[in-house]
Amino acid sequence: xxxxxxxxxxxxxxxxxxxxxxxxxxxxxxxxxxxxxxxxxxxxxxxxxxxxxxxxxxxxxxxxxxxxxxxxxxxxxxxxxxxxxxxxxxxxxxxxxxxxxxxxxxxxxxxxxxxxxxxxxxxxxxxxxxxxxxxxxxxxxxxxxxxxxxxxxxxxxxxxxxxxxxxxxxxxxxxxxxxxxxxxxxxxxxxxxxxxxxxxxxxxxxxxxxxxxxxxxxxxxxxxxxxxxxxxxxxxxxxxxxxxxxxxxxxxxxxxxxxxxxxxxxxxxxxxxxxxxxxxxxxxxxxxxxxxxxxxxxxxxxxxxxxxxxxxxxxxxxxxxxxxxxxxxxxxxxxxxxxxxxxxxxxxxxxxxxxxxxxxxxxxxxxxxxxxxxxxxxxxxxxxxxxxxxxxxxxxxxxxxxxxxxxxxxxxxxxxxxxxxxxxxxxxxxxxxxxxxxxxxxxxxxxxxxxxxxxxxxxxxxxxxxxxxxxxxxxxxxxxxxxxxxxxxxxxxxxxxxxxxxxxxxxxxxxxxxxxxxxxxxxxxxxxxxxxxxxxxxxxx
Amino acid sequence: xxxxxxxxxxxxxxxxxxxxxxxxxxxxxxxxxxxxxxxxxxxxxxxxxxxxxxxxxxxxxxxxxxxxxxxxxxxxxxxxxxxxxxxxxxxxxxxxxxxxxxxxxxxxxxxxxxxxxxxxxxxxxxxxxxxxxxxxxxxxxxxxxxxxxxxxxxxxxxxxxxxxxxxxxxxxxxxxxxxxxxxxxxxxxxxxxxxxxxxxxxxxxxxxxxxxxxxxxxxxxxxxxxxxxxxxxxxxxxxxxxxxxxxxxxxxxxxxxxxxxxxxxxxxxxxxxxxxxxxxxxxxxxxxxxxxxxxxxxxxxxxxxxxxxxxxxxxxxxxxxxxxxxxxxxxxxx
Numbered sequence: 001x002x003x004x005x006x007x008x009x010x011x012x013x014x015x016x017x018x019x020x021x022x023x024x025x026x027x028x029x030x031x032x033x034x035x036x037x038x039x040x041x042x043x044x045x046x047x048x049x050x051x052x053x054x055x056x057x058x059x060x061x062x063x064x065x066x067x068x069x070x071x072x073x074x075x076x077x078x079x080x081x082x083x084x085x086x087x088x089x090x091x092x093x094x095x096x097x098x099x100x101x102x103x104x105x106x107x108x109x110x111x112x113x114x115x116x117x118x119x120x121x122x123x124x125x126x127x128x129x130x131x132x133x134x135x136x137x138x139x140x141x142x143x144x145x146x147x148x149x150x151x152x153x154x155x156x157x158x159x160x161x162x163x164x165x166x167x168x169x170x171x172x173x174x175x176x177x178x179x180x181x182x183x184x185x186x187x188x189x190x191x192x193x194x195x196x197x198x199x200x201x202x203x204x205x206x207x208x209x210x211x212x213x214x215x216x217x218x219x220x221x222x223x224x225x226x227x228x229x230x231x232x233x234x235x236x237x238x239x240x241x242x243x244x245x246x247x248x249x250x251x252x253x254x255x256x257x258x259x260x261x262x263x264x265x266x267x268x269x270x271x272x273x274x275x276x277x278x279x280x281x282x283x284x285x286x287x288x289x290x291x292x293x294x295x296x297x298x299x300x301x302x303x304x305x306x307x308x309x310x311x312x313x314x315x316x317x318x319x320x321x322x323x324x325x326x327x328x329x330x331x332x333x334x335x336x337x338x339x340x341x342x343x344x345x346x347x348x349x350x351x352x353x354x355x356x357x358x359x360x361x362x363x364x365x366x367x368x369x370x371x372x373x374x375x376x377x378x379x380x381x382x383x384x385x386x387x388x389x390x391x392x393x394x395x396x397x398x399x400x401x402x403x404x405x406x407x408x409x410x411x412x413x414x415x416x417x418x419x420x421x422x423x424x425x426x427x428x429x430x431x432x433x434x435x436x437x438x439x440x441x442x443x444x445x446x447x448x449x450x451x452x453x454x455x456x457x458x459x460x461x462x463x464x465x466x467x468x469x470x471x472x473x474x475x476x477x478x479x480x481x482x483x484x485x486x487x488x489x490x491x492x493x494x495x496x497x498x499x500x501x502x503x504x505x506x507x508x509x510x511x512x513x514x515x516x517x518x519x520x521x522x523x524x525x526x527x528x529x530x531x532x533x534x535x536x537x538x539x540x541x
Numbered sequence: 542x543x544x545x546x547x548x549x550x551x552x553x554x555x556x557x558x559x560x561x562x563x564x565x566x567x568x569x570x571x572x573x574x575x576x577x578x579x580x581x582x583x584x585x586x587x588x589x590x591x592x593x594x595x596x597x598x599x600x601x602x603x604x605x606x607x608x609x610x611x612x613x614x615x616x617x618x619x620x621x622x623x624x625x626x627x628x629x630x631x632x633x634x635x636x637x638x639x640x641x642x643x644x645x646x647x648x649x650x651x652x653x654x655x656x657x658x659x660x661x662x663x664x665x666x667x668x669x670x671x672x673x674x675x676x677x678x679x680x681x682x683x684x685x686x687x688x689x690x691x692x693x694x695x696x697x698x699x700x701x702x703x704x705x706x707x708x709x710x711x712x713x714x715x716x717x718x719x720x721x722x723x724x725x726x727x728x729x730x731x732x733x734x735x736x737x738x739x740x741x742x743x744x745x746x747x748x749x750x751x752x753x754x755x756x757x758x759x760x761x762x763x764x765x766x767x768x769x770x771x772x773x774x775x776x777x778x779x780x781x782x783x784x785x786x787x788x789x790x791x792x793x794x795x796x797x798x799x800x801x802x803x804x805x806x807x808x809x810x811x812x813x814x815x816x817x818x819x820x821x822x823x824x825x826x827x828x829x830x831x832x833x834x835x836x837x838x839x840x841x842x843x844x845x846x847x848x849x850x851x852x853x854x855x856x857x858x859x860x861x862x863x864x865x866x867x868x869x870x871x872x873x874x875x
Contacts, residue, residue: 022623043875110759210750213711214743216874226713226870229612232863233619313756313776322777336589390616397620408628487613488620492578492605503585503608510753 004361008381011420015395016387022398023237034238044223048242051202051220054137055246059198061141066148066197067190072290074156075182076277079287085153086528087298089473092146093524094301095481095498097206098517101510102301103130103139104210105308112304131214139211140201142297147200148193150474151432154467155189156182158436174277185436192432195254196425199247199385205484221388228390240391247386251379302521309515327515337500337516341523343411344497348479351418352472358419359426360434360468364460367434368442378427385424389484392420396489409491417485422475429474433467434460480520576603577807580618580629582611582636582716583675583794587827594823595814602807610747611636611716630802631811633674635794636716640671641859643797650798652809656816659833661845664793673793674815676830676845679721681762681783682752682770688761696786697725697851701733704740706761708751713866713874715747717766721790723858723865724851734872744873756780771828771842784843788851793832 023034038044069088073081091099105111107130114126129135163185167177205221212218220243227236279286307318309327316322331337362381365374384392396417401408407416437460445455461468483498490499497520504513581588585608592604609617611634618639621627627648632640643649644666653669664673681700683693694700700707712719725733745751748765755763756778767782767789774780796815798808814820821831828839830848838844858865 043870105757108757108759110757209746213745216744218874225612226866228616228619229713313773313778316777336585394616394620397617398624401621402624487609488617491607499609500585506584506610506747506749509586 004358004365004377007358008362008377008423011416011423012380012384015392015399015416015420016383018398019237019391019395020241023234023241025234034232034234035241037235038238038242043218044239047218047220047223047239048246050133050218051243052246054133054140054208054219055198055201057137058140058144058201059194061137062145062148062197063190063194065141066145066193067152067186069145069290069293070149070152070156071178071182072286074153076279076286077283078279078290079283084290084294086525087294088149089146089477090298090521090525091142091301093477093481093521094305094517095206095483095501096143096204097210097483097505098305098501098514099143099301100139100207100210101308102304103135103142105304106300107135129215131211133212133215133217135215136208136211136217136219139207140204142301143204143207144197144200147196147474148190150470151189151193151196151429152186154429154433154470155186155436157466158433158463159185188435189432191254192428195250196385196428198250199424202243202247203386203388205388205390224388224390237391240388243388244383244386247383251382302518305514305521306518308511309518311511313511327512328519330512331516331519334500336495337497339493340495340497340500341520343494344480344482347411347415347418347482347496348476351415351422351479352475355419355422355426355475356430356468356472359423359471360430360464362427363430363434364456367431368437368439368460378431381427382424384420385428389421389482390488392417393485393488396420396485408489409494411494414486414489414494414496417489418479418482421482421485422479425474426471429467429471430464433464433471437463477524480524481517575601575804575807576605577630577802577804577811578605578607578628579631579633579811580607580614581631581633582609582614583633584608587824587829588633590827591815591820591823595811595820598814598819599810602804602810604811610714611639612714615639626801627799629799630804630808631796631798633794633796633815634716635677635792637720637792637795637853637855638716638859638862640666640795640797641855644670645859648800650800650802650805650808652798652812654809654813654816656813656818659818659835660816661832661834663850664832664845666795671795671797672812672816673832674796675794675821675824676832677717677792677794678767678830678848679717679748679764679790679792680767680770681785682755682765683762683781683783684755684758684760684779685781686779687758690781690783693762693781693783694785695783697733698787700762700764700785701737701740701742703762704742707737707740707763708743708745708754708760709737709764710747710751711744711874712869717748717790717792718764719862719865720792720853720855720858721764722869723861724790724853726865727854727857728851731868731872734869738873752780767830767842768828771839775828784848786849788849790853791845791848791850792853 024030024032038048072078073085073088078084094102107113107126107128109126109130117126159182163181164177167181172180203221205225208217208219209222209225212222220239224236224239224243227239310323310325312322312324359381362374362377365371366378396413397408400406400413400416407413441459441463442455445459450458481498481501482496483502486496486499487502490496497516501513501516504516579588579592583591588606588608592606596602596604607629614634615636618627618629632643640649649670651669654672657665657669657672660673664676666672681694681697683690688703688706694703710718712722722734743760745754749769751763751765752769752773754760755765756773770780770782796812798805798812802808816832818833818836821833821836825831825836825839828842830838830842830845832845834844834846
């Protein structure tokens with residue numbers, strides 16, 4: 001407990017405090033001027049409202065889509081479900097501004113689809129507008145539904161089959177079993193995933209920045225960026241505090257929903273896997289539906305990125321003469337790119353491992369050991385998820401760039417920042433995992449005289465492992481492409497993949513940036529295959 | 542079940558190995574006294590190749606580069622100021638107003654380079670706090686497949702008439718757009734922007750987004766930077782550059798030395814190289830218009846002397862920055 005406490009203090013509380021108290025300063029004097037600005041300027045409070053409704057809509061859609069797909073892929077006899085699962089997780093490895101660009105290329109006013117419509121109907125006007133609030137919700141949903149999908153898929157896998165079987169034996173129909181048994185059992189996971197999607201959408205910058213500007217639609221994160229450009233530190237931090245406040249309220253709501261926690265715990269650990277649901281006549285229609293979804297949300301954006309990587313310049317007509325491999329050879333020879341891949345692999349692996357370790361510890365203390373004060377720890381560890389990454393980066397400079405402990409300019413400051421950014425993922429995913437492991441198992445072990453360490457090793461960890469591996473991947477993938485934190489903290493020789501992609505993109509080398517992103521994607525697919533091979537299909541997606 | 546813990550410990554071992562390896566790399570990179578740290582928004586490739594060329598000439602000085610957008614560099618500097626001062630030795634941004642702010646705070650080192658003689662007076666600070674290092678120009682770019690060149694606007698005045706077919710970058714994000722807005726406003730007030738808003742001129746984040754959206758045929762004309770467009774033209778995009786009749790907005794992209802530098806000699810040597818004939822000739826190869834009169838511009842581009850400039854009220858812009866940004870936001874973005 002003390003160890004976890006110190007960790008959270010150093011990685012989360014101290015740096016964020018460095019930022020927070022500056023939001024109450026005006027030229028060195030204590031003042032509420034920045035907050036006054038937030039509530040007296042229509043553009044700022046409108047941004048706050050926009051952020052809230054955009055995130056609510058995104059979370060709701062993510063919960064529906066993520067749960068539905070997790071159910072189809074985990075519990076039914078859908079054909080080809082293993083490959084479908086891998087493909088669904090894939091686009092999460094795309095930096096969010098790349099996802100936005102991919103959708104602009106596809107659905108934008110001059111996108112591939114608009115050009116197709118022009119040829120078929122002779123009119124280039126597409127009936128929708130991607131540069132709008134609706135467009136932002138759409139792309140955010142496609143980007144974040146995976147958070148619900150992964151948590152729910154994990155929960156469905158660990159679910160005890162006996163309850164369903166009992167219901168079936170008593171003559172309940174499939175639909176009724178799903179509605180009255182399965183759905184309530186995985187509800188904590190759905191809500192936990194929904195919360196992750198909500199806060200993720202709230203804190204996302206890349207997508208609203210690219211899609212919102214032309215619609216003159218602003219959210220809190222884009223306003224924070226403006227405030228930094230002015231630069232008005234106080235205003236930026238005051239706006240960020242608003243973001244944290246919204247996130248805290250949503251977390252409090254989640255705590256409220258899950259008050260009766262024991263309702264959801266499921267004795268697991270038996271080697272009985274839930275029965276595969278036979279889809280029967282709807283098997284192929286549902287298969288086609290899932291394939292169509294996978295094509296839309298995974299294959300097309302990735303393909304559009306690969307296509308860009310093969311182009312001489314972005315927007316070139318699609319002819320063979322404009323296709324080239326030179327972007328790939330350029331990236332492979334680029335020294336910074338090679339270094340960035342090494343750095344990001346290192347940062348991602350260490351951040352994911354350490355965050356999962358501490359996250360599991362905090363979750364265990366809170367969910368299982370129910371120690372006093374552990375709820376506060378759990379709460380504090382979740383806050384950074386709602387803080388815009390730029391603000392986290394600034395917090396790290398303020399906290400860890402001055403002697404005696406100066407990590408500035410090294411990989412370590414980026415690592416500390418990643419730990420802060422991804423600890424919430426670890427805590428939230430293991431929380432829902434551990435909630436499903438019924439206390440009685442540990443109590444039985446305790447009654448038989450097992451001490452805490454053997455109990456953890458022999459009972460809790462084995463049961464929580466699939467959830468933990470899923471959580472590890474949830475941290476590793478975004479860490480591999482992280483941009484916003486790294487761009488402020490990187491130094492000579494500590495570039496990350498995100499930084500290199502951004503700097504290429506920003507200089508107008510969109511096709512070279514796409515080539516690098518495509519190579520990273522290939523790396524992830526290969527890594528995933530190795531993990532699956534090594535663990536015999538237990539881990540990986 | 543028994544095999545898995547072994548896999549886990551193997552993974553842990555691998556992670557520890559990587560950790561040790563990387564920490565060794567980090568330790569080996571402790572900053573040496575002969576190195577200079579450059580913060581820049583100059584495109585990555587250009588900055589790296591330029592620094593390499595300099596280091597070939599001066600192998601005793603090592604140039605380390607931190608490259609990000611102007612806003613990120615600004616935020617980094619602001620955060621560093623709070624914790625013991627700016628870490629960079631050199632600053633080379635497109636964002637001119639920040640230099641006036643730094644000068645006011647007394648954070649720049651005055652250095653009149655012997656090379657600065659060949660640079661026109663309006664591109665440098667009289668006391669040598671900063672000197673124009675490359676000339677980037679805000680111009681009108683045209684996608685000739687969307688808007689034929691004969692229909693394209695010849696002046697800034699006609700730009701807003703193209704309404705939804707026209708695009709510009711956001712001055713709240715980009716420094717060069719900010720000075721453009723300041724120049725327009727100081728000359729003619731806000732009328733131009735009111736017209737642009739009424740006709741539906743689109744606002745995107747920055748100049749490279751405006752240029753790529755233009756190349757992607759989303760727009761017919763764009764207010765953007767000449768060297769980005771020249772780069773796209775070189776790759777085959779159907780774009781053209783129009784030099785507006787009122788004059789282009791030329792941002793001298795100044796280079797400056799931070800007062801707290803631990804390596805003033807190395808920093809000065811780099812500034813000299815940037816301003817030297819050799820340095821400017823190197824930039825010309827990357828489609829950049831030179832600041833010196835005695836260096837030929839890239840083919841197809843005018844020389845600094847031939848370009849008609851719209852004067853930029855830097856001091857006024859720096860003093861009124863918050864008000865200008867606020868007014869722009871109210872007028873164009875709400």
